[in-house]
Amino acid sequence: MTHDNLTWAKWWACPWLDSPHDWPPFTPSLPYSKTLCQSQHAAMATALGIDPCLPVEPSPALLQLVLEPAQRRDLILALVGGVYQIKTHTPLSQDLQLWCVRLSKALMPNTLKIGTEDPLHYLRAWVEPSVWQRLRLSFDRHRVLALEQTPRLSETHDKLETIWKAAIWRTGASNNEPVFSFAEESQDDAVQTHD
Numbered sequence: 001m002t003h004d005n006l007t008w009a010k011w012w013a014c015p016w017l018d019s020p021h022d023w024p025p026f027t028p029s030l031p032y033s034k035t036l037c038q039s040q041h042a043a044m045a046t047a048l049g050i051d052p053c054l055p056v057e058p059s060p061a062l063l064q065l066v067l068e069p070a071q072r073r074d075l076i077l078a079l080v081g082g083v084y085q086i087k088t089h090t091p092l093s094q095d096l097q098l099w100c101v102r103l104s105k106a107l108m109p110n111t112l113k114i115g116t117e118d119p120l121h122y123l124r125a126w127v128e129p130s131v132w133q134r135l136r137l138s139f140d141r142h143r144v145l146a147l148e149q150t151p152r153l154s155e156t157h158d159k160l161e162t163i164w165k166a167a168i169w170r171t172g173a174s175n176n177e178p179v180f181s182f183a184e185e186s187q188d189d190a191v192q193t194h195d
Contacts, residue, residue, distance in 0.1 A: 004063055011066055012055035014038065015134035016048060020070060023048055023141050050133045061165045062127065064172075066135065072171055073138065079167035081119030084109055096170070103166055109159055118147055125153035126160040 011018065016026045016037060025047050027033045037044045045052060058066070065076060078092055082100030090097060120139060124132050124147065136144045 004067070007067060008058055008063055009055055012134065014041070015050070015137050016044065019137045021137070021140050023137050026137075048133075048137065051130065053130055056128060056130060058131075059161075061161075061168050062131065064168050065164070068168075068171075070138070075171050076164075076167045077119045077123065079170060080122050080163055081117065083107070083163050083167070084119070084122060085117050099170060103163065107159060107162060109163060118143070120144065120147050121150070121153050122160060122163070124148075126157070126164050 014037065016023060017034060019026070020028060022028070026037055026044065042052070065073060068076065078090070079096065079100060082090060082092060082097065083104045086101055086104060092100070120143065123135070127135060136148075
């Protein structure tokens with residue numbers, strides 16, 4: 001078993017352990033919460049709405065998404081959102097905005113009227129329901145519960161697969177460049193380098 005497969009299996013069994021968000025009864029800020037969750041695994045899974053089942057075989061893209069740190073995962077979501085809903089004001093760098101526009105023109109994804117601009121809708125449509133039950137814990141509880149009040153998108157899976165793979169690849173390709181351009185950052189905060 002490879003390291004990634006072992007990590008996937010551990011994540012599948014206890015997806016709440018890496019969540020920075022409160023999902024009652026799991027509260028990561030309480031020291032006893034992780035211990036309680038491990039000793040009461042079945043009760044915790046039931047309380048969080050996770051149906052017990054064997055792990056699915058993840059695609060390389062899904063495995064990478066799950067293993068990414070929260071900041072990178074948020075960037076991936078922003079890129080997918082940028083492909084589906086082109087905006088002029090976004091926290092993405094100009095280079096990444098242009099990438100989203102180009103991919104959107106090339107793939108012409110369905111711009112579904114979903115009542116919200118949250119890219120989590122596309123994530124929910126892309127992954128299997130058993131994966132979503134676990135992956136949803138990586139995001140703010142209120143955001144997810146609001147999202148789940150709307151029907152699951154019926155976007156064609158092939159196009160979603162292509163867009164998610166492209167966004168995951170793009171975030172890996174942009175490791176050495178600034179990704180978000182926040183207006184409140186000033187040049188005084190920039191690290192000065194000297195030759």
